[in-house]
Amino acid sequence: DAKTTQPNSMESNEEEPVHLPCNHSTISGTDYIHWYRQLPSQGPEYVIHGLTSNVNNRMASLAIAEDRKSSTLILHRATLRDAAVYYCGGTTSGTYKYIFGTGTRLKVLA
Amino acid sequence: DAGVTQSPTHLIKTRGQQVTLRCSPKSGHDTVSWYQQALGQGPQFIFQYYEEEERQRGNFPDRFSGHQFPNYSSELNVNALLLGDSALYLCASSITSGAYNEQFFGPGTRLTVL
Numbered sequence: 001d002a003k004t005t006q007p008n009s010m011e012s013n014e015e016e017p018v019h020l021p022c023n024h025s026t027i028s029g030t031d032y033i034h035w036y037r038q039l040p041s042q043g044p045e046y047v048i049h050g051l052t053s054n055v056n057n058r059m060a061s062l063a064i065a066e067d068r069k070s071s072t073l074i075l076h077r078a079t080l081r082d083a084a085v086y087y088c089g090g091t092t093s094g095t096y097k098y099i100f101g102t103g104t105r106l107k108v109l110a
Numbered sequence: 111d112a113g114v115t116q117s118p119t120h121l122i123k124t125r126g127q128q129v130t131l132r133c134s135p136k137s138g139h140d141t142v143s144w145y146q147q148a149l150g151q152g153p154q155f156i157f158q159y160y161e162e163e164e165r166q167r168g169n170f171p172d173r174f175s176g177h178q179f180p181n182y183s184s185e186l187n188v189n190a191l192l193l194g195d196s197a198l199y200l201c202a203s204s205i206t207s208g209a210y211n212e213q214f215f216g217p218g219t220r221l222t223v224l
Contacts, residue, residue, distance in 0.1 A: 014117045032211070035214075041217070042217055042218075043114070043216050043217050043218050044200070044202075045217030096165055096166035097155050098143060098156075098158075098170055098213075099155065100153050100154075100167045103151075
């Protein structure tokens with residue numbers, strides 16, 4: 001399986017915006033792109049999802065490239081509670097097989 | 111709503127033994143997926159159950175098997191345990207008819223194989 005890739009780690013200052021990228025060329029063109037985050041000793045938690053156009057919710061925004069081979073999760077004002085590992089993910093080639101990205105560990109500096 | 115629950119939280123086994131992990135999905139959810147997460151890695155898809163059948167399988171050997179019951183709860187069985195099976199095992203539930211199939215995850219079962 002081709003990998004869905006993300007930077008290993010990123011840092012942000014508190015109250016600053018954060019852009020977390022993901023390359024996901026293997027996620028099916030008709031299936032949603034999801035983002036989850038995982039705190040230590042917990043299961044992943046849903047953040048946001050999108051299909052083709054940019055999306056906003058109370059937690060974050062999601063910008064999806066026109067060719068759908070990449071997307072960017074945007075946290076508008078990072079807080080200390082946003083420190084977590086962020087995963088992009090989706091199903092592949094119209095199957096039910098779910099692929100998570102390699103994950104980005106976000107560190108937020110006070 | 112209790113959300114997704116998993117049991118046990120921790121488990122220690124020795125090589126060659128067999129283990130059964132259990133999952134209760136979120137109320138109203140009919141689909142259960144299992145993932146293996148090694149330390150420092152992202153979750154890897156093991157399989158998905160829907161209508162008491164394995165609907166999709168990831169790249170895992172036949173030593174990994176599962177079951178879904180009429181109440182939608184599920185079990186993951188692993189036979190002939192190897193040291194490399196040590197990981198956090200996550201269960202996720204979702205609604206098959208949902209528009210975007212958001213998954214809700216349990217806290218996981220930490221399996222250590224000695």
